[in-house]
Amino acid sequence: MLFNEDVFKRRTELGGSIEVICGSMFSGKTEELIRRLRRAQIARLNVEIFKPKTDTRYDETDVVSHDRNSIPSTPVENASSILLLGSHVQVVGVDEAQFFDDELPYVCNTLANKGVRVIVAGLDMDFQGRPFGPMPQLMAMAESVTKVHAVCVRCGNPALYSYRLVPGEARILLGEKESYEPRCRQCYLEDGL
Secondary structure (H helix, E strand, O other): OOOOHHHHHHHHHHOOEEEEEEEOOOOOHHHHHHHHHHHHHHOOOOEEEEEEOOOOOOOOOOEEOOOOOEEOOEEEOOHHHHHHHOOOOOEEEEOOHHHOOOOHHHHHHHHHHOOOEEEEEEEOEOOOOOEOOOHHHHHHHOOEEEEEOEEOOOOOOEEOEEEEOOOOOOOOOOOOOOOEEEEOHHHHHHOOO
16 A cells, blocks of 8 residues: 555644643642653653743743652743644643643644654642643543542542632632642631632
């Protein structure tokens, strides 16, 4: 059988997917994202990584885990920038997806429909236990969802909540261990909302 470029292109287009890595703060979401992206790089796939421009906690450009593992990325203002910059790659990684605008699910779906493997990491719930940003929509669209858990700092059980330690009602408050701690459902509810 002769090589048919149209058939090859169609197979590539059908090979796209969306993978979501979600959970609370300190659960290893970014660590898992970096692990998957490094494996794609080892496989010599063309990889591009994006994060919101507002996330400057550890580094202006790199995606950095709480364990200080890092991978170079491109900070972007909005989700549509990902579509422009990531349209000619095989794998796209997105960190801190909850901070992106509502266009992110459309962007990820468009890339996946073009044959791109899209790996997205983000908080599934905010500090009040409510679904966060575009994450619920992404989880519904994804071929796979991996929910990772931190360890509750109070009792040691699996933690799925990001408990805010500092006062304030703003939904977005960039912070680390001085501002948040992982808690299980029971320990989260003990102190109320």
